[in-house]
Amino acid sequence: MKSFQRVAAKLSKLCFFWDRAHIPVPTVWNLIGLLLLYKALVSNPAAHAQQSVLITMDDMRPDDMRYMPNLSDYVTKNGIDLQRAFVSSPLCAPSRATMMTGLVTSNHGVTKNALPLEKKTIFQALKEQRPEVRTGMIGKYLNSCDGEYRPEFDEWVVFKGGMIYNWSSFRVNVNGEWTWISEYVSDYFLKRAENFTEKYKDDPYLLYLNFTAPHFPAQTPKSFDYECIGTQSLPKAFNLLDRRAPIRYKKLTAQDPNKMKRVVCGRARSLAYIDAKIVPFIETLTARGVSVIFVSDNGFMTGDYRQTQKSLPYEQTVRSPFLVFNIEINRERLTSFTDIATNYYSIYGINPPYPLDGLAYNEDRETLQVDSHFNKSKKIPFEAEVRANNIRVTYQSGFRQVIHMPKYSDIKPKRSPVAPKR
Known part of the structure; x- marks a missing residue:
């Protein structure tokens, strides 16, 4: 903001000598336009x-x-x-x-x-x-x-x-x-x-x-x-x-x-x-x-x-x-x-x-993967979950089901690919 004030002060001095210097009106407005553009750039969040x-x-x-x-x-x-x-x-x-x-x-x-x-x-x-x-x-x-x-x-x-x-x-x-x-x-x-x-x-x-x-x-x-x-x-x-x-x-x-x-x-x-x-x-x-x-x-x-x-x-x-x-x-x-x-x-x-x-963030996705490695009881050593819109498919040690969504309880899902190993 200080730099903007310095530029504004200089522009003010230029305008003071406008008549004496015989600067055309369009040129002055160009200077003002450049100043406003500069202000926008220094205050723009993109900066x-x-x-x-x-x-x-x-x-x-x-x-x-x-x-x-x-x-x-x-x-x-x-x-x-x-x-x-x-x-x-x-x-x-x-x-x-x-x-x-x-x-x-x-x-x-x-x-x-x-x-x-x-x-x-x-x-x-x-x-x-x-x-x-x-x-x-x-x-x-x-x-x-x-x-x-x-x-x-x-x-x-x-x-x-x-x-x-x-x-x-x-x-x-x-x-x-x-x-x-x-x-x-x-x-x-x-x-x-x-x-x-x-x-x-x-x-x-x-x-x-x-x-x-x-x-x-x-x-x-x-x-x-x-x-x-x-x-x-x-x-x-x-x-x-x-x-x-x-x-x-x-x-x-x-x-x-x-x-x-x-x-x-x-x-x-x-x-x-x-x-x-x-x-x-x-x-x-x-x-x-x-x-x-x-x-x-x-x-x-x-x-x-x-x-x-x-x-x-x-x-x-x-x-x-x-x-x-x-x-x-x-x-x-x-x-x-x-x-x-x-x-x-x-x-x-x-x-x-x-x-x-x-x-x-500007790319849309249809599915995502959630991993759960919960093995305290040894009942669920691994889960890989793939979500597609409102349908939730969970794989538990080879067991597949749609859980906690009664609306989709009779769906028999096909396994979607999970993320490749890195």
């Missing part, structure tokens, strides 16, 4: 097309957006809420590995939380091919991560492992130095993100901001005033037995309903707290033309089908909120988490180190 922030929640379902009314209202007016977005795997580390690689779970190899990621990430590729792009990682990296500093990041603020047990007193590694933080975790991570985006506001950057909410144990400051009115209703399927599924669920105890209500309330409070603070941050970014994506690594079953987990490929676990700002995309598009890194490779103009499974 910051290579500034991106990926915000990831932990275990947040799409219907949890009802606990974030401020963000919901802001995206309605200023962004796009994608209603058909699916994770690559309903588990933390596999899903996050997909966001950083552009590969489905069976191709990047992180099939469990305990496994490390051996494939090269978008951040490593950026540092190798475009070291001038600033990179940041704040919060949770991968469940297998020891927290030690990784050289592909200019800003590294990461805790060890996959969760924090005390959200007001925790240990993080800040650019190679371990330190104790006595501050509410969401406030601390948001402050670090604000500092990063302000520090590098004139540079290209890619920031990955990871909140812990609403993951267990879902804590909020005692001073936070929020009542869980209307948020403690249990899922409609809480007391139903899905007899078509290959798993037989345990019976409920008398304490289970009240326990689940407390869990849901804790999740709601942790999200409502962030909702009160995150909109100004996103608003600042969008005003600068920064592209922002808001997602969750997976959903969570809060009593649905008598389950309190996320590993099984149910509707409640494989779907995620997917909000975008300053990104052109069809809100009805079938979107996979493999698309996130795929489009970052394109935005920053770098070459991926392997063939990607994702598509550009």
Whole structure:
């Protein structure tokens, strides 16, 4: 803006000597036109097309957006809420590995939380091919991560492992130095993100901001005033037995309903707290033309089908909120988490180190793949799920069926090809 003011001042001086210099009227208007064009260029969001922030929640379902009314209202007016977005795997580390690689779970190899990621990430590729792009990682990296500093990041603020047990007193590694933080975790991570985006506001950057909410144990400051009115209703399927599924669920105890209500309330409070603070941050970014994506690594079953987990490929676990700002995309598009890194490779103009499974945001897809490697009981060692519009086909150790969609219960699907091995 200062450069624009300098140009305007010079133009003012030129206009002052207009009569004396006998400059033709069309020439003056040409100068004014050039000035307006210059202003448009320096203030155009496209000028910051290579500034991106990926915000990831932990275990947040799409219907949890009802606990974030401020963000919901802001995206309605200023962004796009994608209603058909699916994770690559309903588990933390596999899903996050997909966001950083552009590969489905069976191709990047992180099939469990305990496994490390051996494939090269978008951040490593950026540092190798475009070291001038600033990179940041704040919060949770991968469940297998020891927290030690990784050289592909200019800003590294990461805790060890996959969760924090005390959200007001925790240990993080800040650019190679371990330190104790006595501050509410969401406030601390948001402050670090604000500092990063302000520090590098004139540079290209890619920031990955990871909140812990609403993951267990879902804590909020005692001073936070929020009542869980209307948020403690249990899922409609809480007391139903899905007899078509290959798993037989345990019976409920008398304490289970009240326990689940407390869990849901804790999740709601942790999200409502962030909702009160995150909109100004996103608003600042969008005003600068920064592209922002808001997602969750997976959903969570809060009593649905008598389950309190996320590993099984149910509707409640494989779907995620997917909000975008300053990104052109069809809100009805079938979107996979493999698309996130795929489009970052394109935005920053770098070459991926392997063939990607994702598509550009301006490309439509008919199917997508969801992998679930859930083998605690040895009953379901592997699932590959292919979705086509409203039809959901799941393959479980050779067993195929259309599940949880009675409308399509008599369909006998033919197996669609899954992504080729990389």
